[in-house]
Amino acid sequence: MSTAARRWTAPAWGDAGLVSGEAVHLDVRAARIGSRVLALSLDVLLQLVFALLLTVLVGLALAALPYGVVDAAMERALFTIALVVLLVGYPVLFERLNHGRTPGKAAVGLQVVSVDGAPVGFRQSLTRALVGVAVEWPGLVLPLLSWVAGVTVMLTDARGRRLGDLVAGTLVVHTRAATRWRPIPATVPELAGWAYTLDLSRLDPDLALAARQYLARAHQFAEPIRGDLARRLWREVATVTTPPPPAPPTGRPGLPASAYLAAVLGERHRRARHRLAGERGLATALWPQLAATPPGTRPDAPPGTRSDAEAGAPPDPTVRTRADAAVPAQAGPGVRRPAGADAHTAPVAGVDATPGRP
Numbered sequence: 001m002s003t004a005a006r007r008w009t010a011p012a013w014g015d016a017g018l019v020s021g022e023a024v025h026l027d028v029r030a031a032r033i034g035s036r037v038l039a040l041s042l043d044v045l046l047q048l049v050f051a052l053l054l055t056v057l058v059g060l061a062l063a064a065l066p067y068g069v070v071d072a073a074m075e076r077a078l079f080t081i082a083l084v085v086l087l088v089g090y091p092v093l094f095e096r097l098n099h100g101r102t103p104g105k106a107a108v109g110l111q112v113v114s115v116d117g118a119p120v121g122f123r124q125s126l127t128r129a130l131v132g133v134a135v136e137w138p139g140l141v142l143p144l145l146s147w148v149a150g151v152t153v154m155l156t157d158a159r160g161r162r163l164g165d166l167v168a169g170t171l172v173v174h175t176r177a178a179t180r181w182r183p184i185p186a187t188v189p190e191l192a193g194w195a196y197t198l199d200l201s202r203l204d205p206d207l208a209l210a211a212r213q214y215l216a217r218a219h220q221f222a223e224p225i226r227g228d229l230a231r232r233l234w235r236e237v238a239t240v241t242t243p244p245p246p247a248p249p250t251g252r253p254g255l256p257a258s259a260y261l262a263a264v265l266g267e268r269h270r271r272a273r274h275r276l277a278g279e280r281g282l283a284t285a286l287w288p289q290l291a292a293t294p295p296g297t298r299p300d301a302p303p304g305t306r307s308d309a310e311a312g313a314p315p316d317p318t319v320r321t322r323a324d325a326a327v328p329a330q331a332g333p334g335v336r337r338p339a340g341a342d343a344h345t346a347p348v349a350g351v352d353a354t355p356g357r358p
Helices: 003-009 033-063 072-097 103-108 122-136 143-156 163-168 189-196 205-220 225-238 257-286 288-292 322-330
Strands: 110-114 170-174
Touching (some): 143 163, 163 170, 225 257, 257 288
8 A cells, every 4th residue: 555545544643553464554543551541540440349359259268267277378379369360360361352352441442452453362461461560560570660661662652552562462452433523625716606506406315415425534535536536426416416517717727526516515505504594483483482482381391391380480471371372362352261260171252162061
């Protein structure tokens, strides 16, 4: 793969340098010291929980033994075994059974792999765990000096590897892809007038979505692929939109295909916003109380919604219920609702009472 292609597929600071068996450069980011320290912190907390549980279980087991069986040597041996299980067995077991991920790494989105991208092996997991316990964390050999050396190695390595990774031939990578959100290019002034006159009734939503996704991710492609995709999309869009774009002035090169795509999508978005604003304005004109009334006092509020009276707030005199608003509209000038009558059972002029009901 060319240097330009690698520059577009992955950023230089996060390139893990992994190449598949088909000689294809993989877009995988190497984990840096920040994410790795966060994953280690979560693993340390979980190890402390396991240590507490193991201490309780071992203590109960020893308490059940006869007096005099457990001596100081046996206690030191049990302590050493528990320390090895927690510091060495914990990462090795999880990396082997969970595809190179301890609980902390899985929570942060990290994974341990070989330098060639293959799954991590048992010997590699054991080697990096032993080096980590002896030199890095907790660093049984010269703790303070080994910590400084480990941090220095991680900061200076091009792929953020620690001493255990260098010895075992492993690498920690991100399993979650980083998404870079970029705005879609705006319409150029030369195409604003033409875009205003476009007929977009035949533009398929799927085709518009494909063009939008291309414009949002065009920076990830290298030439000539980027230009070819833009021209193919524009040919499809041009067949379903009219009129055709204006010809460039004499002696001046034409605009790229991505500019025409951006103009079409920008006009489509402008019309959608205008249509939505009109629908909202019509709804506000027909039901002004929906825009001016709090959600808890709307006539169509769902059952169980607290009203202003229930919430302790004084009622709004300008807000009328649905029954109050319906009676004056249906009743004649001389019809008046009886005082103290229920709003839901008040008689309405011109409507006979249902037989059998009060």
